[in-house]
Amino acid sequence: MLRQILQCLVLVALFVGNVQGQDKQPQFAAxxxxxxxxxGSVLISHQGKLLFQKAYGIADQSTNRQLTTESVFELASVSKAFTGIGIMQLKEKGLLSYDDSLRKFFPELPYAGVSVRHLLANTSGIPDFLGWTEEEINVNAKNTNAAILGILPKKFAAVAFAPGLRFLYSNTNYVLLASIIEKVSGLSYAEYMRKHIFLPCGMSNTVVSPRYADKLPKDYAFDYAWDGSENRFLPADSLKRYIHYLSGVTGAFGVISNTADLYKWCRALNTNLLVSEATKKEALSPVKLASSGETAGLYPGLPYVFGWQLLEDPPVSGDMFSSGNYGGYRSLVVNKVSQDQIVIILCNMGETSDVISLMNSVEEIFEGAPVSPPDEKEMRKGIKLSSEQMRALQGTYTTKDGTFPPMKIRCIGNRLYAKFGETMEQNIFPESADTFFVTGTDGKVIFNRNNQGAVISLSLNGAGMSQTFFLNQ
Incomplete structure (x- = not known):
């Protein structure tokens, strides 16, 4: 009798949980x-049931093709979580150890002391390649991981700090991990992902594909970014948001998928289809920094492991998320294992919506709390300046004490670009002759002049802070 009562209680709990989730469907739609x-495209599930799945907006401006729930998007850094699973699988098979040295696989690299674990946690100290320009790499080629590995020791002769000492988010780490997958498995990264992850999960619309492939996947969503000079959305490539000469690189980005396939992937991970529970538990354990004893991560309280950020520190539930931001694409995969909730948001005009703010609204609906309106960004509008006016602003700007990397400003055609240290070069758009902005942020670059009208410095303002950089003469 007691067993029957308990079974009835479990059934009631499951039924109520499903009904509560279904009751929220109109709220998600609203x-x-x-x-x-x-x-973009969104999918929300609870307890294995799809509560909401819908697509909004344009997939291809040139043909006016609309997005559908089958549309595939570039996942940007969510790709790192796939790379992380590949490493987990190889470790589970005994083909590598997280403590293996990077030089075990690539002895030509000069980064002594860097292990697979350091790469996974972004604590290797190896700087990012993403900001390389024509000074470092062939911009007329579709460069691959092999090209990156060939340039690395010439560009970075040593790590920026002792491995394990600090956290430094670097796409280079996951390019190296993808290259390790290839070396250990004997398969290309794309083929390994297809054979060992996509096929077992039933992800029929997911591929690793160069952005400039001869044949793009079916229902491909092109990405668009705001041009603050033209004051309209243009293909992101035209604004230097996605660099074509890095389109053959894999591991850090390069996976293309849709919401339905990503849902299958999360379910497979949660049910231990891809790796065992023991392997997953070991992998999803926070890493402590040698310098401070704090947890390695992009933000306090959100440990970074294997391409995921954990929602707890120390982790108890296994709740986590992975996000990506590249060009016009924004991707967010939230896997709340403790509540059996999966939320996937993919955008291809990402500057219009803050996916984190959207997720906060989704959580409020799940919790039955009053829903805060998500941020919907107004695009900042600029003016047109002549090339002569913008060329007068060119140069390398540095702080007096050298505490910040240099800021390089250059004009190409009728556009002005800013490059901060080793970061990617960004378009900056004029709102006056001396004040420029970066879309998607509240930041401003203000050029300062002397009494004769010559530019002598710039001020970088944003997030309540201001820093002055002086023009090198």
């Missing part, structure tokens, strides 16, 4: 239907 500028 939330996303109310957004004026959201351009």
């Amino acid at each position: 939330l996303f239907d109310s957004l004026k500028n959201f351009n």
